[in-house]
Amino acid sequence: MNIRKSVFETNSSSSHSVVLRGGTDFEPVTVTDDEVVIQPGEFGWGYDKLTGWRDKASYAYTYAASDPAQMEVLRKVIADFTGKPVSFARWEGDWSPTGYIDHQSADEGQVIFADGEKSVKQCIFGPSYIIIDNDNH
Numbered sequence: 001m002n003i004r005k006s007v008f009e010t011n012s013s014s015s016h017s018v019v020l021r022g023g024t025d026f027e028p029v030t031v032t033d034d035e036v037v038i039q040p041g042e043f044g045w046g047y048d049k050l051t052g053w054r055d056k057a058s059y060a061y062t063y064a065a066s067d068p069a070q071m072e073v074l075r076k077v078i079a080d081f082t083g084k085p086v087s088f089a090r091w092e093g094d095w096s097p098t099g100y101i102d103h104q105s106a107d108e109g110q111v112i113f114a115d116g117e118k119s120v121k122q123c124i125f126g127p128s129y130i131i132i133d134n135d136n137h
Contacts, residue, residue: 016043016101017131018111018123026125027053029082036078036086040065040099043132050130057124061088062099063109070113077120 041058050056057078064070071088078086090097101109112123122128 015131015133016108017133018108019129019131020111020119020122021127021129022122023126025127026081026121027127029053029125031082031084034084036082036084037089038074038078038086039089040091040097042096042100044100044102045134046132047134048132050132053124056128056130058099059101059130060109060112060120060124062101063112065098073113073117073120077117077124081121081125 038054038057038061040062041055043059043062050059057074060074061071064074065088075086075088088098091099112120115122123130
């Protein structure tokens with residue numbers, strides 16, 4: 001696994017990059033609901049830059065959905081930061097109830113969990129971002 005900080009790299013036809021930026025400049029979060037519900041996502045080829053905490057949390061959930069230990073870290077970080085209980089939604093009747101990350105970029109999510117709670121918090125609530133792109137641009 002290569003961890004690149006503040007660098008965008010392309011690697012294949014789908015090229016997702018998780019850019020972790022250090023520091024303690026965390027995004028302020030206001031949650032008015034009684035609970036934080038994180039939705040799964042579909043992260044394929046289309047261009048997108050995920051900068052909002054919910055979008056980054058969705059990507060992290062979609063990556064970690066099959067790993068109970070990573071899911072617990074994700075739940076704990078979000079609950080600690082927001083002060084609210086956390087649940088993870090599933091898509092009913094869809095072929096992939098926990099979302100989808102293109103197979104050629106699926107391993108990029110490792111970066112989010114590389115340092116446990118520290119890197120998860122930095123990814124979701126810090127000035128970090130996730131680029132979703134492809135080699136057709």
